[in-house]
Each structure stands twice: as C-alpha cells, then as structure tokens.
Amino acid sequence: xxxxxxxxxxxxxxxxxxxxxxxxxxxxxxxxxxxxxxxxxxxxxxxxxxxxxxxxxxxxxxxxxxxxxxxxxxxxxxxxxxxxxxxxxxxxxxxxxxxxxxxxxxxxxxxxxxxxxxxxxxxxxxxxxxxxxxxxxxxxxxxxxxxxxxxxxxxxxxxxxxxxxxxxxxxxxxxxxxxxxxxxxxxxxxxxxxxxxxxxxxxxxxxxxxxxxxxxxxxxxxxxxxxxxxxxxxxxxxxxxxxxxxxxxxxxxxxxxxxxxxxxxxxxxxxxxxxxxxxxxxxxxxxxxxxxxxxxxxxxxxxxxxxx
Numbered sequence: 001x002x003x004x005x006x007x008x009x010x011x012x013x014x015x016x017x018x019x020x021x022x023x024x025x026x027x028x029x030x031x032x033x034x035x036x037x038x039x040x041x042x043x044x045x046x047x048x049x050x051x052x053x054x055x056x057x058x059x060x061x062x063x064x065x066x067x068x069x070x071x072x073x074x075x076x077x078x079x080x081x082x083x084x085x086x087x088x089x090x091x092x093x094x095x096x097x098x099x100x101x102x103x104x105x106x107x108x109x110x111x112x113x114x115x116x117x118x119x120x121x122x123x124x125x126x127x128x129x130x131x132x133x134x135x136x137x138x139x140x141x142x143x144x145x146x147x148x149x150x151x152x153x154x155x156x157x158x159x160x161x162x163x164x165x166x167x168x169x170x171x172x173x174x175x176x177x178x179x180x181x182x183x184x185x186x187x188x189x190x191x192x193x194x195x196x197x198x199x200x201x202x203x204x205x206x207x208x209x210x211x212x213x214x215x216x217x218x219x220x221x222x223x224x225x226x227x228x229x230x231x232x233x234x235x236x237x238x239x240x241x242x243x244x245x246x247x248x249x250x251x252x253x254x255x256x257x258x259x260x261x262x263x264x265x266x267x268x269x270x271x272x273x274x275x276x277x278x279x280x281x282x283x284x285x286x287x288x289x290x291x292x293x294x295x296x297x298x299x300x301x302x303x304x305x306x307x308x
Contacts, residue, residue, distance in 0.1 A: 025179050025208050025246045025285045043182075046189050047287035051096050054294050058097040061298075061307055069301035070099040071129040071155065071293075072121040076114060076140070077107035082133050089131070092290045098297055101127065111140045115148050122150040128304055129155030129297035134207070152304065155296035157181070158206065166214045174303070175296045180212035182288030183244060184219065194219040197241035202226045202233070208246035216242070 062068050071093055075086050086102060093100035103117045114132070121127045130153045136142050151159045157166075157177035165173040187194060199221040203209035209225070216223045221242060226233045237243055302308070 025183060025212070025244065041186060041190060042283065043186055043285055044283040044287045046186060047182075047291040049189075050185075050288075050291040051092070051294060054098075054291075054298050055096045057298055057302075061301065061305075062097070065305060065307060067301060067305050067307070068097065068099050068126075069129070069297050070101065070124075070127045071131065071297045072101045072103070072124070072127045073131045073133060074103045074105070074114060074117050074121075075133045076105045076109060077137055079135075082135075086133055089290060089293060092294055093297075096294055098294060099126070107137055111145065114140065114145055118145070118148045122148075122153065127153065128301040129153050129293075131156050131293070153300060155293060155300055157211070157296070163206070163211065163214075166211060166218075175299070176215065176292075177207060177211040178292035178296065179208045179285060179289045180215050180246075181292045181296075182285055183212060184215050185292065186285070186288055194221050194242065197221045198239060199223045199242040199244070200226060200237050200240040201244045201246055202237070203246040205246060209244075212244045212246050216244070 058069060073086050073089060075082060090100045090102060105113055118130060121130045130149045132145055136145060146158045147160065149159060151161050151174060154162055154175050157175040162173040162175050165171040166176060199216045201209050201213040201223065204225055204227045213223050213225055224236055226236055
C-alpha cells in the first residue's frame with residue numbers, strides 16, 4: 001500500500017497522478033492559516049516509534065508468560081508485488097520479536113488447499129494472527145476464503161463480522177483493517193482534530209475506502225464518499241476539511257465507462273502547494289500499514305492469553 005496524508009489549507013483542486021500502485025491512500029485537511037509550504041508527515045518515523053513500543057510489549061509478554069505472538073501469512077501464486085509485501089511483513093515481524101510463518105501455494109492450487117491451510121492455523125494455539133495475501137487468483141472465491149479465517153485471528157480486519165461491528169454504533173470490532181487504521185493513527189499522533197470536520201473519502205474498496213469512512217464516522221466526522229459514479233467530485237472535495245483518497249483500483253477515468261481516472265496517489269508536487277501537511281511517498285501510509293499489522297497481531301495475542 002502506498003499512500004499520502006495531506007492537510008489542506010486552501011480551497012482548490014487536488015489532482016491524482018499515475019503511479020504503479022493499484023491501491024492508494026491519501027488524506028488532505030483544511031486549516032485556518034495558509035503556510036508557505038506543506039509540513040511533511042513522517043509516517044516512517046511514527047511507524048518506527050510504534051514498532052519500538054510493540055517490541056517492548058512483545059518482550060514483556062515473553063518474559064511474563066512465555067508467549068511469543070505469532071503471525072501466519074498465506075501467499076498464493078508468484079506475483080512479485082505480493083511476494084515483496086510478504087517479505088516486508090516477515091522482516092517487520094522479526095524486527096519486533098513476533099514469530100512469523102509463511103505458506104506459499106502455487107497459482108493453480110485449489111481453493112480447498114488454501115482453506116486447509118487456514119484451518120490449520122485457526123487451530124494452532126501458537127498462531128495469533130492469520131493473513132491471506134491479496135489479491136488471490138481469479139479462480140478462487142475471495143469472500144469464501146477470507147470468511148474462513150477465525151474472527152479471533154483476523155488481524156487484517158477483513159472478516160465480515162469485524163467490518164459489521166466497525167459499522168455499528170456501540171459495537172467494537174476485534175480488529176480494524178491496517179491501512180485505514182494507520183491513517184487515523186497518524187492523524188492522532190499529529191494531533192489533528194477529526195471531530196466535527198467534513199471528511200471526504202475517495203474510493204469505496206473493502207480494503208481501504210469503506211473502512212476508512214467508517215473510522216472517520218466513529219471519530220465524529222461528517223463523511224462523504226466519492227466513487228466512479230459521483231458527479232462533480234471536485235466540488236465535494238473543495239468543501240472538505242479532510243480528504244482520504246483510497247481508490248482501490250488502478251484506473252478511474254472521467255471519459256472511461258467506469259468513471260474517473262485515479263491511478264495511484266495524489267500528485268505530490270501539486271499537493272504541497274495546497275496542503276498544510278502531507279505524507280511523502282514512500283515513507284507515508286505504507287510503513288504505518290505494516291506497523292498496524294504488527295499491532296493487531298500483538299493485540300490478538302494479548303486478548304487470547306488475557307495479558308494486559
């Protein structure tokens with residue numbers, strides 16, 4: 001996941017540019033003054049702070065009750081980008097002391113093989129989090145596979161019961177999807193007020209856009225969602241105090257049958273001219289996504305073993 005967080009200080013258009021990323025995330029916030037240049041929000045530094053905090057807790061848990069949090073990752077196929085994501089996650093686990101296991105399955109393996117791997121990890125008491133790397137091959141039912149992950153180990157936050165709880169007032173999900181959670185965490189750590197603000201989410205993917213909108217709603221923002229069928233999106237974003245661009249697909253084009261062309265993230269150079277703060281790419285939301293995965297895995301281990 002590549003992303004950027006921006007805090008807008010003027011009324012204007014925020015243009016998205018083409019990148020190789022198919023899944024992006026960016027945020028923009030309006031403030032009363034107009035700084036001469038955008039402040040860089042260092043997601044990499046914040047993520048490191050969070051990883052340091054997790055390292056301390058993992059060590060304390062191991063010393064106190066002899067338990068090491070465990071994360072299992074299932075990778076199907078040989079997509080280079082997916083393999084890179086998995087490698088980065090394993091490296092991050094190692095850096096904080098979380099045990100990680102990886103199962104690699106062939107592109108043409110059966111759905112039953114994937115479900116069998118999930119079932120084994122569901123029953124393994126040493127595994128506290130299960131992650132199925134997306135996307136899956138086209139012959140597989142993604143919903144069926146994600147639903148098979150135990151809700152107690154759904155550290156990606158994609159299980160329908162977790163999403164359902166996220167959407168309901170007075171209910172708490174066991175886990176929140178990592179990229180949206182990382183965005184909100186960045187806002188909190190930079191002391192950005194969300195309550196009462198007008199927030200716009202661009203994109204409605206299950207992975208980023210939809211849960212991002214739900215999280216902003218939980219923070220008492222007034223939320224609008226822009227998607228490929230939205231008319232006059234520029235007018236809506238112009239009125240926003242907070243903008244999260246969470247496209248979830250590589251191409252959205254105003255002249256194309258499916259709508260607007262939003263490839264990757266915001267145009268960084270232009271955004272710097274209209275934002276009071278912005279996350280760089282790389283080094284923005286991406287590092288926070290992995291930090292939140294580690295955090296969710298630790299939370300799961302603590303919950304399962306009743307460790308405070």
